[in-house]
Amino acid sequence: MNGVNISEDLYQILPLIVLWGAACVILMGDVILWKRSRGITAFLSLASCLVAMWLVLQRVVSGDNTSAFHDSILNDPLALITTIALLVTASLSILLAWSYLKNRGMNHGEYYVLLILSVTGAMLMASANDLIILFIGLEILSFSLYILAGFSRNEVKSQESSLKYFLLGAFASAFLLYGIAMIYGGTGSINFDVIAKEIQGATAPNPMLMIGIALLLVGLGFKAAVIPFHQWTPDVYEGAPTSVTAYMAGAAKIGAFAAILRVFNTLMPFHEFWVPAIYIIAVLTMVFGNLLAITQTNVKRMLAYSSIAHAGYLLVAVVSMVTSNVTAHDQAIEGALFYLFAYIFMTIGAFGVLVYLSSHDKDYQTFDDIRGLARRHPLPAYLMMFFMLSLGGIPPTMGFVGKWLIFIAAIHSGQVGLAIVMALVSVAAVYYYLKVVWMMCFEAPTKAPSDIPANGFPALLSVTFCAIATVIFGVLPDLMINITGLIR
Amino acid sequence: MNSIDSHLPFLIMSALTLGSALVVVRVRNIVHAGFWLLPCFLGVAGLYALLQAHFFVVVQVLIYVGAILVLMLFALMLTQDVMNPNKPQTNRMSLPIGVFCIVFAAGVAAILTGHQWVNSNAVILPANVQTRQLGQALIGEYALPFEIASVLLLAALVGAIVLAKSEKEPAPLPLPTLAALPDSKPE
Amino acid sequence: MPAVPTSYYLGLSGVLFTIGMIGVLIKRNPIVIFMCIELMLNAVNLSFIASGRHFGHMAGQMMVIFVMAIAAAEVAIGLGIIVAIFRTKETINIDEINLLKY
Numbered sequence: 001m002n003g004v005n006i007s008e009d010l011y012q013i014l015p016l017i018v019l020w021g022a023a024c025v026i027l028m029g030d031v032i033l034w035k036r037s038r039g040i041t042a043f044l045s046l047a048s049c050l051v052a053m054w055l056v057l058q059r060v061v062s063g064d065n066t067s068a069f070h071d072s073i074l075n076d077p078l079a080l081i082t083t084i085a086l087l088v089t090a091s092l093s094i095l096l097a098w099s100y101l102k103n104r105g106m107n108h109g110e111y112y113v114l115l116i117l118s119v120t121g122a123m124l125m126a127s128a129n130d131l132i133i134l135f136i137g138l139e140i141l142s143f144s145l146y147i148l149a150g151f152s153r154n155e156v157k158s159q160e161s162s163l164k165y166f167l168l169g170a171f172a173s174a175f176l177l178y179g180i181a182m183i184y185g186g187t188g189s190i191n192f193d194v195i196a197k198e199i200q201g202a203t204a205p206n207p208m209l210m211i212g213i214a215l216l217l218v219g220l221g222f223k224a225a226v227i228p229f230h231q232w233t234p235d236v237y238e239g240a241p242t243s244v245t246a247y248m249a250g251a252a253k254i255g256a257f258a259a260i261l262r263v264f265n266t267l268m269p270f271h272e273f274w275v276p277a278i279y280i281i282a283v284l285t286m287v288f289g290n291l292l293a294i295t296q297t298n299v300k301r302m303l304a305y306s307s308i309a310h311a312g313y314l315l316v317a318v319v320s321m322v323t324s325n326v327t328a329h330d331q332a333i334e335g336a337l338f339y340l341f342a343y344i345f346m347t348i349g350a351f352g353v354l355v356y357l358s359s360h361d362k363d364y365q366t367f368d369d370i371r372g373l374a375r376r377h378p379l380p381a382y383l384m385m386f387f388m389l390s391l392g393g394i395p396p397t398m399g400f401v402g403k404w405l406i407f408i409a410a411i412h413s414g415q416v417g418l419a420i421v422m423a424l425v426s427v428a429a430v431y432y433y434l435k436v437v438w439m440m441c442f443e444a445p446t447k448a449p450s451d452i453p454a455n456g457f458p459a460l461l462s463v464t465f466c467a468i469a470t471v472i473f474g475v476l477p478d479l480m481i482n483i484t485g486l487i488r
Numbered sequence: 489m490n491s492i493d494s495h496l497p498f499l500i501m502s503a504l505t506l507g508s509a510l511v512v513v514r515v516r517n518i519v520h521a522g523f524w525l526l527p528c529f530l531g532v533a534g535l536y537a538l539l540q541a542h543f544f545v546v547v548q549v550l551i552y553v554g555a556i557l558v559l560m561l562f563a564l565m566l567t568q569d570v571m572n573p574n575k576p577q578t579n580r581m582s583l584p585i586g587v588f589c590i591v592f593a594a595g596v597a598a599i600l601t602g603h604q605w606v607n608s609n610a611v612i613l614p615a616n617v618q619t620r621q622l623g624q625a626l627i628g629e630y631a632l633p634f635e636i637a638s639v640l641l642l643a644a645l646v647g648a649i650v651l652a653k654s655e656k657e658p659a660p661l662p663l664p665t666l667a668a669l670p671d672s673k674p675e
Numbered sequence: 676m677p678a679v680p681t682s683y684y685l686g687l688s689g690v691l692f693t694i695g696m697i698g699v700l701i702k703r704n705p706i707v708i709f710m711c712i713e714l715m716l717n718a719v720n721l722s723f724i725a726s727g728r729h730f731g732h733m734a735g736q737m738m739v740i741f742v743m744a745i746a747a748a749e750v751a752i753g754l755g756i757i758v759a760i761f762r763t764k765e766t767i768n769i770d771e772i773n774l775l776k777y
Binding site for chain 2: 747
């Protein structure tokens, strides 16, 4: 719009600039100034995330809703709320990594730099109003995650997960890009506003646009880990260091769903074309995500499948977005945003307990590790139990409220079949979450009760915060709905 | 006939590109595969020339041939055991995947060639004007992507440092347990 | 002299993309898989430039610049990962890298 007024444009991306500046300072300072004393590095990264979050919150309160950089960035409520979710994820993950990295012998300052850079990538995805920005943001996020997944260089498993993630990720990026190329060919633009204008009044996409949408769905579906593009998820989640898994499970999914919501909101006129596709993917994801989770014997893998299943619930919200009823449309987006928050608190909390328990030489992750945990370490065990109940969607937790909101939205927009499938699989899913609880509380420990959780205060703080948030927003969902309701 | 004549450069370039791409996929010796990428990339550069995207002809040669291909050949040399051409290089699923992909290709190609283009009377600008416009757009309308691409390169740089850092570097706080790591790499 | 229609270029890019896709799906060596991904990206670039010429504006060409920059960075990262894993395991054959199974 006004390329002259560059300061206004820069103001719009101020949180990003803060984080980029912090990343550079940390990168250099870690080597030159404070000589790799990691407390400072971790503290500074956390502080920069909190400052950025404060800036975003200010913008939410002031309620200005402007685009910048020739309409390629749009800071609407949807973008701001997902950005907050991303920054919360990043802050919690930094706390989790604080002593975990030290204990596992991979305490390099680059970890925090990559984490901050990747969260800026996801933030760009969230506020992108342009397929270029969307794509570059996605790549910033992915590159950092490829490296973070292989960060534990003593472990072959970690490196393999990095390689797998990289190869499949690059493959998916190629699909995404080809999708963008086709959309460009079909509409003559890569800007969402122009595309929306271009397709106004049309009811069916031209063939080229059709391929474009399908390929874009493949690329984004890969990032969001939905079936059938999920093959990398369990492997990467299991192989990556647990603190990275926690972060990846949160950030990648939020970024991908922010992009999915934006893209398919733009492509609303063609809903007859893409709704069936997402409908099928949603059903597959919910059903098989939960079924495969039941057979796992490793908590990290089980949580990976559970995160796939949760992506399915979010897709239900995406489908419910399609309705002539404006209230139901907003309700669906609100439900999706609420669920994203619920998802990050529950998932980071659950992975966080594993991080907290991991010792110097071993990651906590198999069922044997957690058997009888309640007797050895009551506090983390009860926190874990709590997250499991929330993931399973037992009332008064945030997980229940999130599912309920999406369920209601689906009913209101006429997707009764999808709502029923969702309810049924959620009930089935309770089984494997409760299995973990049972194992922790009622089975005899298979390990000597000698190991003391090594990862100390910051990790515990992060986990406790997740637990408190899960309860508070579970009991008083209005607090969160007031925020997510800003999209109206 | 006239049409064939005027399409001749296009046909040659596409034959070069597709032919060498097929060889890359089919050839057993992976060093040969690497070298066959060269004509493929050059063929694409030729197609850019036909499309009068002059700047991209140069960039294609510089980046793909000059940087990417050379890096790949380096990586091939560094990982030697895979150069043995007697090892099977494809997995067992080749046939069904191939059939599936050929169907996919036929579908996509049919749709794309049948696409009804909106008639546009775009004028092709001469090379110097085109390139100047490109540069101006890069620091004007597309300033933000340009900047965040540099963030991406920073992330890649940090990542490369992390990957390349020697594991023998002593940990800043030598923990006694580190030595006892069962799977620590003997080097 | 009639110019070659844009749709020919797009058809060509579709075929090139598919050749790359076949390669990714059937090959075992990560470096070759990666080469095939580069083929796919070349197909993408070709279709961007062809559509860009058709519409006569910058966006398509601009996209190609970024795709190339990202492809170059991707090579650096990818080959770094591959070489690192080779140092640890002495093999990079994708079927032998199987600690993580379904």
